[in-house]
Amino acid sequence: MNGPDALPPELREYLATPHLAPMWQAVRARLERNRLQPTGTVSVNLDQVGADRLSGLLGRTVAAGARRRISLADLDAALRGSVGGRGLVSVIEILDGRPVLDRAGARDSIQAEWAEVWRRLDSSLAEAGLADAPWVADWIDSLRRSGILTRAGTDAADRALSHAVAGLGILLNGAEGPQSIRELGALASEVTGTAHGFDETTLAAGVLLRAAAHALERPAPETAADRRELWKALRVATDSLSGTVLAWQIRPPGTDGWSRMMRDRADLGLVTHLTLHELDVAGPASLAPRGQVISVCENPQVLQAAARTRSEMPLLCLSGNPAIVGTRLIRTMVHQGSTLRYHGDFDWPGVAIAARVMGLGAEPWQMFADDYLAAVERLDDDHVVALTGNPSLTPWDPRLGPVMAEQGVAVHEEFVLPNLLADLR
Structure with missing residues (x-):
């Protein structure tokens, strides 16, 4: 190593022997605890070569084969008095190629x-x-x-x-x-x-x-x-506009302007994107006649097909995992006395979503083991998709999860669309 931070080659070779490495490691650790001050001692056990090298550096005999306490002050003085002319911290940094830290x-x-x-x-x-x-x-x-x-x-x-x-x-x-x-x-x-x-x-x-x-x-x-x-x-x-629930044929029974508007949209066959902002505007208005059955799906294609076929039964679509607006809407409608029933995909993420929705008060809609098995029987080669991911519990039907695991096949909402539409007529 050349330059102002170098040690003479002979001295560096003398100190850098692997036989002294345990001592230098112990010295570094002590210096970093000591705020870089060469005080106190380290206990080391050197072999004969290491003991001989250290004896030569200190100018006194250090025995090999037994733990010896070495004074950092003695090491520092010996190094400063050597041809290298550097203190203990500098020598350690040169030998290791990295700084000694004041931990x-x-x-x-x-x-x-x-x-x-x-x-x-x-x-x-x-x-x-x-x-x-x-x-x-x-x-x-x-x-x-x-x-x-x-x-x-x-x-x-x-x-x-x-x-x-x-x-x-x-x-x-x-x-x-x-x-x-x-x-x-x-x-x-x-x-x-x-x-x-x-x-x-x-x-x-x-x-x-x-x-x-x-x-x-x-x-x-x-x-x-x-x-x-x-x-x-x-x-x-906060953001009350970007999250939406798709709503079809939702007819609030109230006489307020928002309820009348929703009924007008239903009469016109229009899909409404319900947001948190709109639910806040609606306030305490009843969202549906008490006791009405409201179907809820996961995939927008289901609601799109219901709108295309002019289904008369109300339907909500969560477009996947329910966001805040979906969670609030379901809780509100259940609290107001509506009966919500939910259908989603027969795959592990799908049944996990179903469990969350049903935990909000919804009931299963064609989401039982027999419904799944009937759909699997109708699958052709073009629609067979293997189940992937971690199995989820199906508390509304404890038999469903094991049956899905045994079959190893996913059934998505689009495949059972005719069944769902038939139930919406």
């Missing part, structure tokens, strides 16, 4: 950085008028215990806490009433400088909603629906 100092530095993060949080809370809020101590304790900030690092944690507290100050200290409702993007722009600052995946949003749960005495949010409900409680409007 103890780094730990202290990190602790100091985190202490500053928590200090600035206290200042932010005071500026937002929240310092004496009774929920603050529990919120901070939950943040410390969760590790959500530690994983992100001090810089990201500092920004997230600053944005979260500023947002909370606006929301918790603001005036109430319909005029005080804020759009999430507008709030994020005001606080963070970007409309996406409080998006679902941001640390700032997670920290803010944890605080909101403490402030409003609600459970910590675990699902997208939980988070949306918390934003709503804070009078913040």
Whole structure:
């Protein structure tokens, strides 16, 4: 190795022998614990070659074959007095080709950085008028215990806490009433400088909603629906337009304008895309006559065929796994006294979705083992699709799951479309 950091070749070869490697490893570990100070000792057990080399370096006999305590100060002095003229830390770095790290100092530095993060949080809370809020101590304790900030690092944690507290100050200290409702993007722009600052995946949003749960005495949010409900409680409007449920022949019985509009669309044979925004506008209006049977499917092709054939029975389509709007719609209609029945794909993801929908209060619709077996018997070579993925439980019919596993074949909704349409007439 040449240059200002080099050792004379003969000395480097002398020190770099594998017979001294255990000692250098122990010395590195001690230095990194010692804040790079050559103090204390290391205990090493060297073979004869290693003992001879170390004896030559220290100028005294070191016996082989037994654990010996070697003073780091003696090693440092011997190296500085050698032809290399370098101290212990420099020699270790040259021999290993990597720096010796001050791990103890780094730990202290990190602790100091985190202490500053928590200090600035206290200042932010005071500026937002929240310092004496009774929920603050529990919120901070939950943040410390969760590790959500530690994983992100001090810089990201500092920004997230600053944005979260500023947002909370606006929301918790603001005036109430319909005029005080804020759009999430507008709030994020005001606080963070970007409309996406409080998006679902941001640390700032997670920290803010944890605080909101403490402030409003609600459970910590675990699902997208939980988070949306918390934003709503804070009078913040999230995205209520992109998620939809397709609706066919839904006829609310009320006399309000929205109910009349839905009946008019049904009379015209139009499909309606129901959104969270529309359900909010509908408010407490009954979505269907009490006791009416509402069919629910997974695949839009089923609803499309129902519209094409002018089926008179109401049908909803979730287009796969139910989003927030689908979950809310099903719960609301079940609560209002409608009977919802669900059909989906006979594959593992499909029956997992079915279990979730039925867990919301729906009943199975042609989703039993006998329905599956009858469909399998009609399959031709062009429609045979092997079951893949992890098996799912079928609590509405415990026999269905084992039968599907035994057959090993998937049956999708499109294949049983004639059966479903016949049941919608």
